[in-house]
Amino acid sequence: MxxxxxxxxxxxxxxxxxxxxxxxxxxxxxxxxxAAIQAATLPGADRQRRDAAxxxxxxxxxxxxxxxxxxxxxGGVVATDARSGVVSPGAIGFDINCGVxxxxxxxxxxx
Amino acid sequence: MxxxxxxxxxxxxxxxxxxxxxxxxxxxxxxxxxRSMEQGRxxxxxxxxxxxxxxxxxxxxxxxxxxxxxxxSPARARERGLASARIAGLRQSLPRAAGRRRDPRRRGVRxxxxxxxxxxxIMIHTGSRGLGHQVCTDYLAVTGAALRRYGIAVPDRQLACxxxxxxxxxxxxxxxxSAPPTFAFANRQVLAHVAGQASRARSSASARASLGxxxxxxxxxxxxxxxxxxxxxxxxxxxxxxxxGRDARPFQDSRCSCRATWALLVRPAWDGxxxxxxxxxxxxxxxxxxxxxxxxxxxxxxxxxxxxxxxxAWWRAPPGHESLAEEMPEAYKDVREVVDVxxxxxxxxxxxxxxxxxxxxxxxxxxxxxRLAQRMVx
Numbered sequence: 001m002x003x004x005x006x007x008x009x010x011x012x013x014x015x016x017x018x019x020x021x022x023x024x025x026x027x028x029x030x031x032x033x034x035a036a037i038q039a040a041t042l043p044g045a046d047r048q049r050r051d052a053a054x055x056x057x058x059x060x061x062x063x064x065x066x067x068x069x070x071x072x073x074x075g076g077v078v079a080t081d082a083r084s085g086v087v088s089p090g091a092i093g094f095d096i097n098c099g100v101x102x103x104x105x106x107x108x109x110x111x
Numbered sequence: 112m113x114x115x116x117x118x119x120x121x122x123x124x125x126x127x128x129x130x131x132x133x134x135x136x137x138x139x140x141x142x143x144x145x146r147s148m149e150q151g152r153x154x155x156x157x158x159x160x161x162x163x164x165x166x167x168x169x170x171x172x173x174x175x176x177x178x179x180x181x182x183x184s185p186a187r188a189r190e191r192g193l194a195s196a197r198i199a200g201l202r203q204s205l206p207r208a209a210g211r212r213r214d215p216r217r218r219g220v221r222x223x224x225x226x227x228x229x230x231x232x233i234m235i236h237t238g239s240r241g242l243g244h245q246v247c248t249d250y251l252a253v254t255g256a257a258l259r260r261y262g263i264a265v266p267d268r269q270l271a272c273x274x275x276x277x278x279x280x281x282x283x284x285x286x287x288x289s290a291p292p293t294f295a296f297a298n299r300q301v302l303a304h305v306a307g308q309a310s311r312a313r314s315s316a317s318a319r320a321s322l323g324x325x326x327x328x329x330x331x332x333x334x335x336x337x338x339x340x341x342x343x344x345x346x347x348x349x350x351x352x353x354x355x356g357r358d359a360r361p362f363q364d365s366r367c368s369c370r371a372t373w374a375l376l377v378r379p380a381w382d383g384x385x386x387x388x389x390x391x392x393x394x395x396x397x398x399x400x401x402x403x404x405x406x407x408x409x410x411x412x413x414x415x416x417x418x419x420x421x422x423x424a425w426w427r428a429p430p431g432h433e434s435l436a437e438e439m440p441e442a443y444k445d446v447r448e449v450v451d452v453x454x455x456x457x458x459x460x461x462x463x464x465x466x467x468x469x470x471x472x473x474x475x476x477x478x479x480x481x482r483l484a485q486r487m488v489x
Contacts, residue, residue: 009456020266030452064452071269080275086263087280088272089250092333096243099331101235101299102465104225105310106323 027062117313125309235302253279
């Protein structure tokens with residue numbers, strides 16, 4: 001896979017890495033995470049490249065926790081133009097509003 | 112002050128945990144659940160329980176205003192949503208010791224978050240099975256059927272999409288951005304209230320007075336939102352864009368009253384072309400461990416393989432532990448490594464680490480605090 005390092009924590013998959021890609025894909029990761037991504041999540045990275053072939057603007061991005069998902073990989077981010085772009089349910093994903101609420105207390109463990 | 116094992120027992124006794132569990136303390140009828148989906152916190156099931164325990168600061172409230180048309184999600188999704196509403200979605204509720212850092216950059220954020228070293232925090236994680244999955248499935252079918260009509264070719268049917276302004280695209284955000292999140296935020300608020308009740312019941316009078324349960328954050332992923340992105344270095348402003356994706360900013364819309372806190376917890380960054388990078392809250396995400404665990408992809412262990420395992424942080428198996436184990440920290444990659452990269456890359460600022468409370472944490476607070484602080488040092 002043709003991946004260029006463009007920063008300490010930034011990698012770029014050029015748009016000519018795969019036929020049909022229209023924009024580059026960026027991956028945010030350090031060396032260790034990138035090695036793990038390449039070793040363990042090639043399908044996810046491949047999906048990130050394929051996603052770049054869609055009707056997106058700018059580029060497709062992958063956060064350090066990227067891993068394989070349906071369509072867009074988990075940890076993937078894309079942007080479309082709000083006037084001429086598209087809306088993609090698969091890009092949003094299935095785990096809609098899976099979330100966490102953190103509540104603080106004034107309690108401390110008993111001694 | 113409560114003993115941690117007793118407090119954990121009380122939480123698990125009060126809050127249904129695991130897929131299929133039902134609450135023994137909450138009796139919410141189908142009509143109320145439907146209204147919760149439509150009206151969120153203003154719905155009857157949420158209002159009755161949660162109003163009394165709102166955070167002191169309005170800027171810390173986790174609340175969303177439902178979009179008009181919240182009931183327009185497909186019928187099947189609504190049915191599954193109502194069914195899943197009976198599955199109270201708490202999977203993990205562990206009190207965690209809160210810590211803070213001394214980096215000056217975090218001083219303002221710490222003041223807003225008000226996490227105190229050594230104090231307990233309660234994390235409530237709710238899943239999305241049922242409603243959210245069905246909404247996505249339904250709209251994938253809708254957009255997939257419309258691809259040819261709009262002349263859109265995608266390499267994967269899972270990436271089916273519809274043009275902004277089309278009937279499919281107009282209906283889709285209403286289903287995505289309204290009903291599931293509205294219900295889920297209300298659901299977590301109710302569960303937080305129940306957790307507070309359980310905590311008070313197991314606390315002494317003095318501890319009850321200092322309980323002060325207040326929302327630090329309420330975040331969710333898989334949220335689509337439309338927002339105006341303005342590049343301050345450019346005139347005129349960059350065009351409006353609609354971030355999508357599983358790491359898109361988690362709050363539903365600009366009316367979310369968490370906005371003030373959110374603005375403090377992240378800082379926008381712009382790349383050379385004026386496109387906003389992803390913004391992310393840098394507090395630990397679900398299952399954030401205080402010890403290194405899995406490496407590699409986000410979930411290196413399958414859901415099936417985790418069901419026979421026991422997370423290191425558990426000292427006893429709670430009800431519904433088979434499905435809870437799917438979300439144990441060991442099932443995910445090392446979250447510290449991920450947080451470190453987003454912090455150093457400048458996407459967000461690391462604020463605090465919440466470490467799992469241990470059963471043996473019955474040691475003097477000063478020692479516990481020192482131990483926690485040591486663990487939090489980079």
